[in-house]
Amino acid sequence: MISDGSQNSDDCREITEIHDNEQSSGMKRRSFLKIVGATGAATLPAGQIFAQEEGSEHDPVGVLIDTTRCMGCRTCELTCAESHGFPEPDMDFSVFEEERTTSETQWVVVNEYKTDVGEVYVKKQCMHCVQPACASACLTRAMYKTEEGPVVWRSRKCMGCRFCMVSCPFDVPKFEYHSANPKIQKCNLCWDRQQEGQIPACVENCPGEALMFGRRSELIEEGNSRIYQNPGNYYKQIYGEHAAGGTSVLYLSAVPFDQIGFRKDVGTTPFPEYSKGFLYSVPIILTLVPPFLLAMNNAARRSSESDQPGADND
Amino acid sequence: MRPGVQARAINLELTMTESKITLAQIKSESRKFVGFVISEMKPKGKLLTPFNVISIPIILLAVVLLFIRFTQGLGSITNLSQDYPWGLWIGFDVITGVAFAGGAYVITFLVYILKMEKYHSIVRVTVLNGLLAYVFYAGALLLDLGRPWNVINPVIGNSFGVSSVLFLVAWHFMLYMIAEFLEFSPAIAEWLGWRKVRKWLTRLTIGAVIFGITLSMLHQSGLGALYMMAKGKIHPLWYSEFIPILFFVSSIFAGLSMVIFEGSISHKVFHHRLSAEHRYSHNDIVLGLARICAGAMFVYLFLKILVFVHGGHLSHLSGPMGLWYLVEVIGFVLVPCILFTQAVRQQSVALVKTAAIMTLVGIIMNRLNISVIAFKWDAAVRYIPTWMEIEVTMAVIVSEIWVFRWIVNRMPVLSSPPSWAKDESAQELDGQVEAALYNQHPVVKES
Numbered sequence: 083m084i085s086d087g088s089q090n091s092d093d094c095r096e097i098t099e100i101h102d103n104e105q106s107s108g109m110k111r112r113s114f115l116k117i118v119g120a121t122g123a124a125t126l127p128a129g130q131i132f133a134q135e136e137g138s139e140h141d142p143v144g145v146l147i148d149t150t151r152c153m154g155c156r157t158c159e160l161t162c163a164e165s166h167g168f169p170e171p172d173m174d175f176s177v178f179e180e181e182r183t184t185s186e187t188q189w190v191v192v193n194e195y196k197t198d199v200g201e202v203y204v205k206k207q208c209m210h211c212v213q214p215a216c217a218s219a220c221l222t223r224a225m226y227k228t229e230e231g232p233v234v235w236r237s238r239k240c241m242g243c244r245f246c247m248v249s250c251p252f253d254v255p256k257f258e259y260h261s262a263n264p265k266i267q268k269c270n271l272c273w274d275r276q277q278e279g280q281i282p283a284c285v286e287n288c289p290g291e292a293l294m295f296g297r298r299s300e301l302i303e304e305g306n307s308r309i310y311q312n313p314g315n316y317y318k319q320i321y322g323e324h325a326a327g328g329t330s331v332l333y334l335s336a337v338p339f340d341q342i343g344f345r346k347d348v349g350t351t352p353f354p355e356y357s358k359g360f361l362y363s364v365p366i367i368l369t370l371v372p373p374f375l376l377a378m379n380n381a382a383r384r385s386s387e388s389d390q391p392g393a394d395n396d
Numbered sequence: 397m398r399p400g401v402q403a404r405a406i407n408l409e410l411t412m413t414e415s416k417i418t419l420a421q422i423k424s425e426s427r428k429f430v431g432f433v434i435s436e437m438k439p440k441g442k443l444l445t446p447f448n449v450i451s452i453p454i455i456l457l458a459v460v461l462l463f464i465r466f467t468q469g470l471g472s473i474t475n476l477s478q479d480y481p482w483g484l485w486i487g488f489d490v491i492t493g494v495a496f497a498g499g500a501y502v503i504t505f506l507v508y509i510l511k512m513e514k515y516h517s518i519v520r521v522t523v524l525n526g527l528l529a530y531v532f533y534a535g536a537l538l539l540d541l542g543r544p545w546n547v548i549n550p551v552i553g554n555s556f557g558v559s560s561v562l563f564l565v566a567w568h569f570m571l572y573m574i575a576e577f578l579e580f581s582p583a584i585a586e587w588l589g590w591r592k593v594r595k596w597l598t599r600l601t602i603g604a605v606i607f608g609i610t611l612s613m614l615h616q617s618g619l620g621a622l623y624m625m626a627k628g629k630i631h632p633l634w635y636s637e638f639i640p641i642l643f644f645v646s647s648i649f650a651g652l653s654m655v656i657f658e659g660s661i662s663h664k665v666f667h668h669r670l671s672a673e674h675r676y677s678h679n680d681i682v683l684g685l686a687r688i689c690a691g692a693m694f695v696y697l698f699l700k701i702l703v704f705v706h707g708g709h710l711s712h713l714s715g716p717m718g719l720w721y722l723v724e725v726i727g728f729v730l731v732p733c734i735l736f737t738q739a740v741r742q743q744s745v746a747l748v749k750t751a752a753i754m755t756l757v758g759i760i761m762n763r764l765n766i767s768v769i770a771f772k773w774d775a776a777v778r779y780i781p782t783w784m785e786i787e788v789t790m791a792v793i794v795s796e797i798w799v800f801r802w803i804v805n806r807m808p809v810l811s812s813p814p815s816w817a818k819d820e821s822a823q824e825l826d827g828q829v830e831a832a833l834y835n836q837h838p839v840v841k842e843s
Binding site: 183185186215218219220221222223224237238239240241242243244245247248249251253256257258259260261262263264345347348349353354356357359360361364367368371372375376378379382383385 | 466467468469470471472474476477478479481482505508509510511537540541542543544546547549550555556557559560561562563564566602606607609610613614617618621622623624625626627628629637640
């Protein structure tokens with residue numbers, strides 16, 4: 083509710099800013115106002131961009147994945163498939179021979195990595211970013227960050243443009259290429275179960291207590307205390323605390339994260355920031371370029387007027 | 397539109413006043429109108445031309461392929477994958493196609509804003525090309541959508557993803573198509589003989605032009621901004637925060653090169669439709685456009701160097717991707733830039749055409765590099781389009797040419813407008829200056 087209030091006030095601020103621009107540009111011609119009126123609708127974006135930042139302030143739910151405790155039993159894969167109606171995954175251990183990615187029928191996969199401390203098993207699924215690239219890329223708000231934190235996909239809104247797949251830094255969303263009614267498939271942190279008061283299926287069924295569900299800030303606290311209590315067991319970083327501006331799925335590891343399949347170049351900037359500069363320039367261009375063009379048009383007209391006698395002399 | 401205006405629109409005889417129109421008259425006029433349109437629908441000229449013989453099978457095959465695509469999913473005829481969600485249909489049809497359509501906003505800027513009357517004769521054909529390019533190439537986006545029945549959601553349906561660059565691009569495509577339609581609409585009114593409507597539409601032109609240029613600046617750069625969040629997926633030689641600006645600047649010379657290229661073809665194909673003014677001024681126009689191209693390419697190269705140095709990309713130049721980058725920037729930007737400059741100096745139209753074709757190739761390379769080739773350049777399995785994707789793309793292009801040909805053969809696009817329209821623009825266009833400019837030609841000729 084707090085975020086709703088702030089969204090409104092941001093909208094107001096934006097509207098007054100645009101209003102100021104109109105007045106300060108100084109052109110009071112009717113044709114100019116007409117154009118601004120027409121472009122007004124398209125200046126809408128910026129107000130909402132401000133709002134999205136605010137959304138990150140409350141504490142989302144997430145999962146802490148302790149790879150030092152994971153035994154690679156892949157129960158999470160099995161229960162995930164069961165609770166979301168996907169075919170049962172191939173439970174043979176030969177699947178570890180190659181690094182797998184999530185797919186349109188598997189929201190979660192476990193990979194095996196040979197590292198300095200032996201085999202490490204790493205569960206992979208949607209990271210549920212605090213400021214998700216996919217949701218800010220979505221032009222129909224089909225990919226949507228819920229108030230509680232899970233990033234969910236809504237079939238009735240999606241038009242299947244796959245911009246979320248282009249934008250996601252972790253390549254999580256998957257598309258059903260062989261369906262006439264294709265869906266985007268990705269982990270939704272068991273959003274349906276959560277609404278019934280249950281925790282995600284993978285967390286509930288993990289036999290090794292490698293997964294922990296909770297509020298993001300509590301999970302970071304828990305992760306840090308595990309690192310402090312067993313400094314020899316852990317690499318001193320929680321992956322996801324800062325990656326891509328922070329994710330709600332957090333990882334603990336015994337080895338540096340690039341050894342267990344994490345991209346090194348994700349950085350700590352929230353991905354929506356990368357297109358923000360462009361989006362901010364939109365209302366500015368829409369309000370300033372038309373009067374500028376009109377002024378040029380006027381100047382050109384006047385100069386061709388003054389050219390007129392010269393042309394006649396030819 | 398007021399009902400009175402509508403009735404006037406139907407009125408072909410253009411004599412009566414609003415109050416005197418009876419129902420019977422409206423009926424007979426509308427029957428005349430429908431008859432005229434139907435007669436215009438029929439093909440003019442031979443059916444068995446080489447172009448028709450090639451293009452009809454291409455279109456028919458594409459219809460079959462698209463049926464398969466819409467019943468069995470995108471994977472049935474494309475090589476798109478989880479790693480490559482966007483392939484040829486987006487990278488070429490939409491992103492390259494829209495850059496090629498940039499000529500319309502540049503030419504309207506020159507003619508309507510800067511009042512450079514030299515280019516007036518090519519405004520209509522360029523705007524028509526731009527409009528059709530948007531309808532067909534942006535329309536090709538629909539073929540690529542997995543759930544096209546929801547395409548209306550960002551427009552109506554309270555699903556405004558306003559933080560999305562694609563939302564902006566989608567809206568701007570739509571608004572720009574309307575603006576370009578308004579810019580072109582006087583030609584339609586002239587074709588139908590709607591004098592009053594034409595007068596009314598002509599008044600909208602300057603507004604549509606200003607709105608159109610603004611929208612173009614934003615969505616040409618917006619297409620580049622789509623890739624801002626693909627940081628890390630695009631090879632560092634191509635990814636930079638300047639992609640939107642580079643896209644905008646390159647759309648200027650991409651569009652103008654297309655105008656030059658397309659103009660040289662239409663001049664041969666539609667020779668019988670060309671107005672005298674059109675024929676007379678063509679070389680002069682081509683050389684003028686070449687000069688603008690050279691300037692824009694110089695700015696573009698300067699920005700490219702700035703991005704290259706600023707990003708510290710020297711180390712990336714080794715290896716195949718670095719070589720490929722140099723081929724694009726030196727071979728297909730720097731070289732045509734020099735050729736344009738030389739062509740202007742030597743007044744050589746042939747050299748301009750060579751440079752224009754090289755520029756177009758360079759733009760295709762650049763847009764495909766960002767969207768496909770340098771996108772996940774290190775992926776284990778690379779995306780290569782299927783022959784079916786290429787086939788559908790070709791069908792989109794030839795269908796556009798069909799519609800273009802249909803319009804050019806009927807409406808005053810390359811040919812002069814009807815005499816009544818000329819007189820009217822002389823008398824009634826925005827102020828007397830416009831009138832003076834129109835009358836200028838005969839005056840000059842007589843003296």
